[in-house]
Amino acid sequence: xxxxxxxxxxxxxxxxxASCLGHALDGSSVLLFEDGVYGAIKGTSFSDTLGAAMASxxxxxLGPDLAARGIDESKLxxxxxxxxxxxxVDLSAESDKVxxxx
Amino acid sequence: MSETxxxxxxxxxxxxxxxxxxxxxEVVLIGAAFEQxxxxxxxxxxxxxxxxxxxxxxxxxxxFSPTYRALGDYxxxxxxxxxxxxxxxxxxxxDLMPLTYEDEDDDYAEKDSIRVVSRAEMAQIMDEQDVILSx
Numbered sequence: 001x002x003x004x005x006x007x008x009x010x011x012x013x014x015x016x017x018a019s020c021l022g023h024a025l026d027g028s029s030v031l032l033f034e035d036g037v038y039g040a041i042k043g044t045s046f047s048d049t050l051g052a053a054m055a056s057x058x059x060x061x062l063g064p065d066l067a068a069r070g071i072d073e074s075k076l077x078x079x080x081x082x083x084x085x086x087x088x089v090d091l092s093a094e095s096d097k098v099x100x101x102x
Numbered sequence: 103m104s105e106t107x108x109x110x111x112x113x114x115x116x117x118x119x120x121x122x123x124x125x126x127x128e129v130v131l132i133g134a135a136f137e138q139x140x141x142x143x144x145x146x147x148x149x150x151x152x153x154x155x156x157x158x159x160x161x162x163x164x165x166f167s168p169t170y171r172a173l174g175d176y177x178x179x180x181x182x183x184x185x186x187x188x189x190x191x192x193x194x195x196x197d198l199m200p201l202t203y204e205d206e207d208d209d210y211a212e213k214d215s216i217r218v219v220s221r222a223e224m225a226q227i228m229d230e231q232d233v234i235l236s237x
Contacts, residue, residue: 010116010147012191035119038150043192064160068118070153070167075192 002027004095008034009102011046018049020101026056031083031091033062037069042077054079062088107232108139113148115237117166118158123151124166126237131169134176141180141231142173143224148237149187152216154199167199174203179215186221 005024009016017032017039024030030053032039039046040061050059054077063082066073073082083091092098111130115122134140144152151170158165173179181201188194201215219227228234 008119010119010150013116013147035116035147038116038147038191041192045190047192065118068156068158068161068163068165069116069150070155070157070197072155 002029002095002097004028004091004098005030005101006098007032007036007039007101010035011039011049012044016101017046021049021053021057024053024057029058029060029091029095031060031062031088033065033088037061037065037071040066040076040080041071042075047077050077050080060087060091106137106139108141108230109133110141110143110228110231110234112143112145112228112234112236113151114146116147116150117156118161118163122237123148124164126235127166127169129235129237130173130178131176134173134178137177140178141182141227142178143227144181144183145187145224146184147187147191149183149191149193149198152181152183152198152201153193154197170199170201174201174215177203179203179213180217181215182217182219182224182227184221184224185218188218 005020007017007020011017060081060083063084113126117123156167202212203215204210205213
């Protein structure tokens with residue numbers, strides 16, 4: 001059973017992403033979108049937490065939400081993969097469940 | 103009727119994810135017509151409002167970031183950005199839009215509107231205000 005975890009809240013304002021990472025099993029996927037994309041920036045007070053979680057999980061970020069917020073892909077934590085809306089759909093279809101962390 | 107008060111608009115939310123940032127900007131522009139002493143503070147996720155290179159074509163929302171550049175024309179030229187909030191988010195002044203105004207008391211010299219201040223300085227700035235509006 002694979003779960004796609006999706007997070008749309010800033011990790012600096014809510015604990016949604018921290019809680020998500022605490023519950024996402026090894027091998028699961030995490031997609032950051034809307035204000036969740038701020039969690040993928042490197043060199044922040046949260047990036048070590050994300051980096052540690054990525055050792056055993058795949059982390060994706062929605063490209064159009066990055067662009068809207070002026071975040072260049074070069075600013076992301078190493079290993080974070082950028083997807084577009086079609087990629088979001090593919091990830092959803094490939095997973096057994098989609099779990100949203102509001 | 104000519105009493106001038108110090109107004110501070112406190113911005114703590116990222117743009118686009120919620121409506122707060124845009125609503126704050128609208129209220130600032132409306133309030134600018136009343137010729138008060140207006141300052142803006144950007145704290146916590148509010149610092150993300152000022153990042154340069156915002157392009158909202160892909161999400162179907164209006165990019166309101168260019169509007170910040172108009173603030174100088176409304177005599178809103180004190181934009182305090184908290185240093186600690188920037189650093190916690192991996193940002194520096196170079197990641198923000200250059201915002202300027204023309205100082206009419208100094209032969210219309212172009213000056214920076216953004217002032218990076220420490221958390222302690224921000225606390226003092228808040229203490230000096232007559233009114234603080236939170237977004």
